[in-house]
Amino acid sequence: MLCSKMDIKTYMHEVGQAARAASRAIARADSAAKNRALLAIADAIERNSAMLQTANQQDMAAAQADGLDSALLDRLQLNAAAIAGMAEGLRQIAALPDPVGEITDLKYRPSGIQVGKMRVPLGVIGIIYESRPNVTADAAGLCLKSGNAAILRGGSEALRSNQVIAACVSEGLAAAGLPETVVQIVNTTDRAAVAELITLREFVDVIVPRGGKSLIERLMKDARIPVIKHLHGVCHVFIDERADLNKAVRIADNAKTSRYGTCNTMETLLVAQAVAAQVLPEIAKIYTAKGVAMRGCPLTRAIIAEAAAATEDDWFTEYLAPIIAIRIVEDMDAAMDHIQHYGSQHTDSIVTEDYSRARRFLREVDSSSVMVNASTRFADGYEYGLGAEIGISTDKIHARGPVGLEGLTSQKWIVLGDGHVRG
């Protein structure tokens, strides 16, 4: 048991050092070994499903005793189906192409040398997340496949579950002849461990946080390592004057109601004044039927009687709930101004049949995903063909939008010569 600050410092230093050493082995591991490990971890998780459920029940009981809220308990819980899903996710990662070592753009230069790029792992990735124990398996799988070592810092309420999953990961790594330290979980609930992890510059190359706003804000303040961060998703759909209104209704419905708690869910619907009276009643009917509370601008409320008055705060809010803000705007320029001012640069979509406006919206909206005639709910690693995602980045540096295996890698330059020297 770790009890003092000094112990935590020493412990995290050891974890970091072991991760750095393991990162060299996993960077060089061939695809076959990595895939063997992924499949062996999947098998171990399925084989130990009952033990994992028992550990998870203990976590759940402790969390209930501590009075944790129901949303958190919901994310913490693992049943047999969720465990099978974890194993399936690992098998899917095994089936993805190996990004490491891929050589691209190899071209002859006028000097006679060939110059190209080779995809390489980042090194050691620190992942900080909350409650959901399935992230332990997902993150371990993605880091392993992309040739990185991982240090996983899950929520303290999930420690028992995470320890069982980590044991399965170790078993799978060992079965494939890879160092067990390729994936380590931080084996303490002491919060000081996070402070250490985010400043271990010598041993950790990037931090991927998967948590709420307070975690991200802490990292922006205290981290001394690059962070691939996901702030929040205030996503918009703009129904243009030249929209196909059937598509508009379908997208407004799906973007809001297919799931309320996801970051790619639409939070604000913007409608061009010219079509508002035509399209909003039908959309309002759907929202009302599905129990979505509407908050509108004055023009919206003149059309939708049930809508409450939206305040300035509403336009900034990520509800993650069956609530939607609706605003009528003059035209696309006004919509883009709204998105720029209130949005979070996550995902924004225009519904229009107008070619030139679609082209402008795609170019000018500065968000990680920009869409035409599609639901914001598509902003997702699986839907984009990444196979799996470790998170969605709202940053512009390094990775933007859904981050899959490629986002966990970098590219080095390679030069092939035949005794070439520079003139």
Added chain:
Amino acid sequence: MLCSKMDIKTYMHEVGQAARAASRAIARADSAAKNRALLAIADAIERNSAMLQTANQQDMAAAQADGLDSALLDRLQLNAAAIAGMAEGLRQIAALPDPVGEITDLKYRPSGIQVGKMRVPLGVIGIIYESRPNVTADAAGLCLKSGNAAILRGGSEALRSNQVIAACVSEGLAAAGLPETVVQIVNTTDRAAVAELITLREFVDVIVPRGGKSLIERLMKDARIPVIKHLHGVCHVFIDERADLNKAVRIADNAKTSRYGTCNTMETLLVAQAVAAQVLPEIAKIYTAKGVAMRGCPLTRAIIAEAAAATEDDWFTEYLAPIIAIRIVEDMDAAMDHIQHYGSQHTDSIVTEDYSRARRFLREVDSSSVMVNASTRFADGYEYGLGAEIGISTDKIHARGPVGLEGLTSQKWIVLGDGHVRG
């Protein structure tokens, strides 16, 4: 004149705010407008060459009076040829393809949506550099072409030169109908301005430092904005047992002696024991003739009598001078261990005719440029075909190795649908 800390804070806040506003305009500017601006800046610099030389002479006189060292004075000085070179560099940047808006990998997904990536500017780039006034023109040009706004903080000793260049940049921007605030120089020599610039998170997206180790160390400690950093270049050439020794001699010569002060210059030569006695005497002869001081391991000194004894520190040192460290190693594995332990992950090259070793070296050496049978001196944006470089990154996040226009951009996802919703 700015005189108090509060003034600097206010001033930098204003500069940042103006840059953020300008970044939106330049992000949307079409290629023609950007190229018109670049050519107009080039013309203005040539037209004002005499005025720029006068300002530069004032900077030089003040720097001499302040007792600045000759290397710095050398970097500070601008003659007519250097000024013409600046203009030529801007014309070359104008001739490069525009990276902004490039759409790649647009593919249909099973859901029916098309998903791809569009290259976009980063936003506002802060560049901190020392003495060389030509960086002002280069950096302005690269940022402008890549659709970014720039805040340039040059060395205080070059302020008068930089002000003239900045006036030419403003003139060119205005001539092309672009906001003059797309490129701003920090118009004060107060060092507090740097502290403000590197924490202006709201307005600055990335910091590119071009300076010595102390600047980088300060940024690593104090910056609250992502930094594309270039630490230092302890570059190696390893002559393998199966090297073509003629190529080995040629590369050992060029990598060390073609220029001493560049970061891609070889600092340590590693030689496989089996060929050391054969190849080192010829290399030593060249170094002696060119006045390169040699520092070797005991085995090296048994072959090269003139070599001084290398200390542990020598293996870590970036000499940037006519000095070379030479070490005889058992084999490629020992060479790679040396590079991993003592290197700076900048540029490392193997000389070998052995296919499997070349393949392993390329894969396993974790440096921003890894070469086979080529001089480390090729690690350069122009040589790699980037057209120009803003610096060389020794980071792995975002950009690695020479950073050109592409390194100053990011990619957002674009989704094209036809009313598609997620199931």
